[in-house]
Amino acid sequence: MDSISANRLLHARLAPTYEIDEPHNREENKLKVRSRINDLTAKLGENLTIADMGCGTGFILELLPKRFTRLIGIDTTPEMLEILSSKLIPGLEILERSVYHTGLPDSSVDFVTGYSVLDHFESPLASIKEAARILKPGGCLYMDLIPNGNFWRALRDLTVDSGPYDQLVQREIDEVVKHAEKMATRYGISAEVLEAAEPHKETGDGFTTAVLTTWLELCRFRDISVNHEWFLGEGHVFHKQSPLEATTISEHLQRLLPMSSLHFKYLWFAAYL
Known part of the structure; x- marks a missing residue:
């Protein structure tokens, strides 16, 4: 089955x-x-156009500042787009299309986004190329919640060991090992479908700063910034201790990069044309 x-x-x-x-x-x-x-987007001006790749039910589109007046949601799943359509977001246009071929004109969009989607694309580079095509000169591409390859490889190495581990680590191991079982039980999704839908997480090892930077440079982006986020256990610290402590730990680990990379679950990047 294709992706x-x-x-x-x-x-x-x-x-x-x-x-x-x-x-x-x-x-x-x-x-x-x-x-x-x-x-x-503060420096991009007013009356902006956004194209959200893999928009789903509109997570990104509901978080935009008022400077955006034309909102284009792109996705291939009618059920997701039906929920998005029901929200009646001002300025919203919905395109049921592939992110590889959006059909939008060259240089027509100020801001392109993709949240929790890059690992679902069979060809992530093709989606970045399409973003570069539709972005105006000076426009920005922002993608987030990208699986950090260093974290995923470290976690997969742990699954063949015996432990015991702290409950926070064990929970992450269980999430990886039992993910296919959970999706089959709860949603009726087979392992074959899951592997095809999440090729860079289920059968691959996520992404790295070097790979993402190379792809962006190939597409002639500049001012590239690839960042780490969500250290292992951050949600636990945030809710059980305090948001301030979570921020303090995150900032400390950020200072230790690249040595601390494997402690962060995800990457995000921004780049300008």
């Missing part, structure tokens, strides 16, 4: 409870992403 068909099937099953089940819909993450978008 697009697999993702359409997977996300059709996920759609009814997607906004409840996905951790990135928690308010603390929305606050972080909203602030990030505001900072990245």
Whole structure:
């Protein structure tokens, strides 16, 4: 099964409870992403156009500042787009299309985004090339919640060991080892479909700063910034201790990069044309 068909099937099953089940819909993450978008687009002007690749039910499109007046959501799953359409977001246009061939004119968009989608693309580089094509000169590409290859490889190495591990580490191991079982039991998704829908997570090892930077440079992006986020156990520290302590630990680990890379679950990047 090809990646697009697999993702359409997977996300059709996920759609009814997607906004409840996905951790990135928690308010603390929305606050972080909203602030990030505001900072990245502050210098782009007013009356902006965004194209959100793999928009799903509209996570990114609901976090935009008022400077955006034309909002284009691109996805291949009708069930996700039906939920998005029901929200009646001002300025929203919905395109049921592949992110590789959006059909949008050259140099027509100010801001292109993709949240928790890059590992679902069979050809991530092709999606970045399409983003570069539709972006205006000076426009920005922002992609987030990208699996950090260093973390995923370290975690997979642990799964063949005996432990015992701290409960936070064990939970992550269980999530990887039992992910296919969970998806089959809860959503009726086979391992074959899951592997095709998430090729860079299920059968691959995520992404690295070097690979993402190389792809962006190939597409002639500049001012490239690839960043680490969500250290292992950050949510636990945030809720059980305090947001301040979570921030302090994150900032300390950030200072230790690249040595601390394997402690962060995800990457995000921003780049300008």
